[in-house]
Amino acid sequence: MLQVSVVRKRPGFCLEATFAAPTPGIIALFGRSGSGKTTLVNIISGLLAPDAGEVRLDDQVLTDSGAGIAVAVERRRIGYVFQDARLFPHLNVAGNLRYGERRARAARQVIGFDEVVTLLGLAQLLRRRCRELSGGERQRVALGRALLAQPRLLLLDEPLASIDAARREEVLPYLEALRDQLAIPMVYVSHQFDEVLRLATHVVLLEAGRVLAQGPVNEVSLRPELQSVVGPDLVGAVLEGVVVRLDPDSGSADLAVGTGTLQVSLRDVPLGSRVRLQLLARDVILATQPVQGLSVRNALASTVTAISNDDYGAVLVRLDVGGETVLARITQNALRALNLRPGDAVWTLVKAVSTRGHAFRLAAGP
Amino acid sequence: MNGSGPAELDALRLSLEVAARSVGFSLPLAVLVAWILTRARFPGRILFDAFVHLPLVLPPVAVGYVLLILFGARGPIGGWLRSHFGIELAFTTAGAALATAVMTFPLMVRAIRLSLENVDRGLEEAARTLGAAAVDRFVSITLPLMLPGILAGAVTAFAAGLGEFGAVITFASNVPGVTRTLPLALYTAMQSPTGDALALRLAVLSLALGLLGLLAAELLVRRVRRLLGR
Numbered sequence: 128m129l130q131v132s133v134v135r136k137r138p139g140f141c142l143e144a145t146f147a148a149p150t151p152g153i154i155a156l157f158g159r160s161g162s163g164k165t166t167l168v169n170i171i172s173g174l175l176a177p178d179a180g181e182v183r184l185d186d187q188v189l190t191d192s193g194a195g196i197a198v199a200v201e202r203r204r205i206g207y208v209f210q211d212a213r214l215f216p217h218l219n220v221a222g223n224l225r226y227g228e229r230r231a232r233a234a235r236q237v238i239g240f241d242e243v244v245t246l247l248g249l250a251q252l253l254r255r256r257c258r259e260l261s262g263g264e265r266q267r268v269a270l271g272r273a274l275l276a277q278p279r280l281l282l283l284d285e286p287l288a289s290i291d292a293a294r295r296e297e298v299l300p301y302l303e304a305l306r307d308q309l310a311i312p313m314v315y316v317s318h319q320f321d322e323v324l325r326l327a328t329h330v331v332l333l334e335a336g337r338v339l340a341q342g343p344v345n346e347v348s349l350r351p352e353l354q355s356v357v358g359p360d361l362v363g364a365v366l367e368g369v370v371v372r373l374d375p376d377s378g379s380a381d382l383a384v385g386t387g388t389l390q391v392s393l394r395d396v397p398l399g400s401r402v403r404l405q406l407l408a409r410d411v412i413l414a415t416q417p418v419q420g421l422s423v424r425n426a427l428a429s430t431v432t433a434i435s436n437d438d439y440g441a442v443l444v445r446l447d448v449g450g451e452t453v454l455a456r457i458t459q460n461a462l463r464a465l466n467l468r469p470g471d472a473v474w475t476l477v478k479a480v481s482t483r484g485h486a487f488r489l490a491a492g493p
Numbered sequence: 494m495n496g497s498g499p500a501e502l503d504a505l506r507l508s509l510e511v512a513a514r515s516v517g518f519s520l521p522l523a524v525l526v527a528w529i530l531t532r533a534r535f536p537g538r539i540l541f542d543a544f545v546h547l548p549l550v551l552p553p554v555a556v557g558y559v560l561l562i563l564f565g566a567r568g569p570i571g572g573w574l575r576s577h578f579g580i581e582l583a584f585t586t587a588g589a590a591l592a593t594a595v596m597t598f599p600l601m602v603r604a605i606r607l608s609l610e611n612v613d614r615g616l617e618e619a620a621r622t623l624g625a626a627a628v629d630r631f632v633s634i635t636l637p638l639m640l641p642g643i644l645a646g647a648v649t650a651f652a653a654g655l656g657e658f659g660a661v662i663t664f665a666s667n668v669p670g671v672t673r674t675l676p677l678a679l680y681t682a683m684q685s686p687t688g689d690a691l692a693l694r695l696a697v698l699s700l701a702l703g704l705l706g707l708l709a710a711e712l713l714v715r716r717v718r719r720l721l722g723r
Contacts, residue, residue: 174618200621213619217637217721226633230624276623 129154129280129312133170133180133190142166142177142336148329150185150280150312155323155344158333158356164316165210167333168282171314172207173200184280184312204234206273206281206311210288212265214257220268221253227276234277238309243271246308247301262290263297270301274311281305281313287322302326307490320357324365324405325487332356348405349445349452351435359439363407364453367489370400379424379479385449390424392483404486408443411455412476415465424479429453431471434462448475501694503670504678507586508702511661511674512654514590516647519598523646524639526598527605548660549599557663560592564664582664589665589672593657597650604649608642609635638721641714648713652706656699675699 132145142163148154156164169175171182173189176197182190184205189198206227214223228240244250247267252260260268266286273281283302287295299322306313306326317323323330323344330347332340339352347353348365368382368389373396380393382402391404418426432452433445442462444455453475457465467473530542548556564571564582574580582588612635620630636643658676665672667681679695682688 172622174621199626200618201624201626203622204624205622207619207622209615209619211615213613213615215616215620215634226620226625227623230629272623 128183128185129171129314130181130183131167131171133167133177133182135166135170135175135177140166140336142170144331144333144336144338146331146338146341148331148341151310152328153306153313153315153326154329154331155327156314156316156331156333157318157320157323157327159318161335162333162356163336164318164333165284166336168207168284168314168316171280172205172282173198173203174207204231204277204279206276206278208266208269208273208281208283208286210285212269212289214260214265214268214272216257218257219253220249220255220257220260223257223268223272224249224253224275227272227274231275231277237277237311238274240275243274246304247271261294261297263294266290266298267301270298270305274305274309278311281311282316283313284316285318286315287317287319299325303488320361320405321485324403324485344403349454351443354437359437359441359456360409361407362443362454362456363405363410363485364451365403365405366451366453367401367403370396370398370402373398385451387427387449389427389477390479391486392480393486396488401489402486403489404482406453406477407481407485408454408456410478410481411453413444413446413455413457413461413465413467414474414476415467415471417474418476421476422478423476425475425477427475427477429473429475431467431469431473433469434467446473446475500669500678500682500691501698504673504675504695505698505702507589507670507672508655508674508676511586511589511593511657511672512651514587515594515597515654516601516651518590519594519601519650520643520647523598523601523605523650524636524643527602527609530602531606531609545602546599548596553596553657553659554663556595557592557660560588560595560660560664564588564591584666584668584672586665586671589661589674592660592664593654596657596660597653600653601646601650604646605639605642608639608645611642612638640721641717644717645710645714648706648710652703652710655702655706675702 128147129150130147135142144163144167156167158164166175170177177190177192179192188196189203190196215226247270249267249271252264287298315326327344330341330344331338332347332352334356340347340350345365345367354362366384368384370380371383371388372381378392378394379390380396382389382391393402396402427448429446429448431444432447435443437443437456441456441458444457444467446453446455526545561583562568566575566583571582582591617630617634620634625633656676661672661674662677667673667677675695675698679692682692682695
């Protein structure tokens with residue numbers, strides 16, 4: 128359990144954040160730039176001191192301003208992967224990796240040099256100078272360096288922000304591997320919801336230095352506060368399911384979600400693996416009668432549970448689909464034409480291809 | 494005196510010795526002072542900064558005179574050094590090195606300070622999160638990254654130290670073979686009615702040494718920068 132409750136006030140910016148999240152797992156600190164994410168990780172690392180408050184990791188107090196406790200940064204054993212990697216320019220890749228390892232001799236070794244090199248695909252890079260590395264390679268080296276210091280918690284401050292979109296795949300699969308294979312808890316700072324969707328187990332939603340919402344990703348995805356951070360187009364329910372049928376020819380898969388099945392566009396996942404996906408509210412279609420002759424692959428019997436205005440001139444309809452909650456965004460005109468009310472039975476239509484790029488495999492199946 | 498007599502060789506050897514000893518003595522101190530001026534925040538920092546740079550603007554003779562008062566055989570520091578350690582500074586080679594060190598100190602501090610200011614504090618923070626405490630961080634990260642500046646400072650101070658005149662002649666006097674360095678020998682030769690040729694040779698020697706020193710500094714710094722991956 129990571130428990131943080133801190134206040135730090137500076138002219139022009141006030142951070143007042145409290146959250147608790149389970150460990151191990153990936154805790155995402157999600158919010159727009161300037162929301163206080165980096166300040167918060169700096170406080171957790173000890174690089175910044177809060178004006179008041181506490182930081183606890185499992186049973187250890189790291190900061191407690193009331194009791195006058197502030198464990199020194201170098202003795203916290205909290206790894207930090209900075210946005211700009213911060214590799215030491217006078218050392219080569221191996222030298223950077225060994226830097227943390229040498230200073231962690233006293234700690235119980237959780238992960239060894241060879242394991243890190245294999246896990247992060249660094250074997251070819253060991254003798255290279257840091258300036259010769261690509262952005263993705265730099266972040267992998269920074270990640271390995273932090274891991275070899277045998278951290279009890281790993282902080283990642285937007286590790287993909289300085290890498291162009293096409294090269295993020297040089298890092299993301301490795302982060303998934305760390306999540307699935309190591310028991311090191313991580314705090315992942317991001318302003319991209321797709322990264323949260325793909326990696327996180329728990330989300331803390333930050334806005335202007337305050338925590339708007341926190342909880343498992345699927346719960347936070349339904350919170351109205353999310354819309355003020357990601358905007359209306361990226362709002363949508365997050366669902367988790369298990370792959371029960373694969374159709375490699377069409378690149379689609381059937382997921383068991385709640386009590387029903389959902390056909391999605393997804394390749395390269397083994398049968399039985401857990402998948403998390405987001406159904407963007409604007410891509411979900413509602414029908415009051417069974418439809419025929421449509422290309423839509425999913426028509427799910429569901430019940431309207433709530434209807435709310437969304438501040439953008441449209442309405443957000445909350446639906447119960449086989450025990451799971453799904454959000455649909457429709458216009459005022461559509462709402463009037465269908466005359467929808469809470470309790471009504473409707474068909475929820477989801478195009479399989481609309482999930483492409485929004486569905487990710489979680490840990491390997493049982 | 495004819496040909497390349499012992500006067501030139503003595504002066505050259507002495508100049509090299511005095512400059513080397515002055516650099517060796519002042520380098521660690523210059524790193525410390527540069528660190529204090531860059532990183533420490535304390536009242537009177539501006540005054541301390543001005544004090545360190547004083548030799549740049551004072552007449553060298555004045556610096557030599559102050560040294561004579563402080564470090565002379567009867568001076569407060571000189572007397573103490575003499576009675577406790579048997580160290581004589583006034584009118585000795587060591588004294589010439591001290592005067593040279595004081596005069597070249599600001600040059601050295603400036604170069605080192607510049608390199609320290611360019612060290613990314615983020616790298617020190619990164620080292621900290623990896624378990625490195627203060628001294629460890631300084632030795633393993635800060636110092637190696639400052640190396641270009643430290644080398645530039647040392648070589649520049651060495652080259653400048655070869656030619657220090659006013660402070661040396663005032664504090665350490667002009668004793669052949671003991672404190673008569675290149676510029677002092679040159680001055681002496683110029684005072685002698687038959688010393689024209691010698692003076693010219695010494696002048697050319699000084700010029701060559703200075704040029705060599707500056708070139709060496711530049712090349713060294715470039716090589717180290719490349720090694721550091723800049």
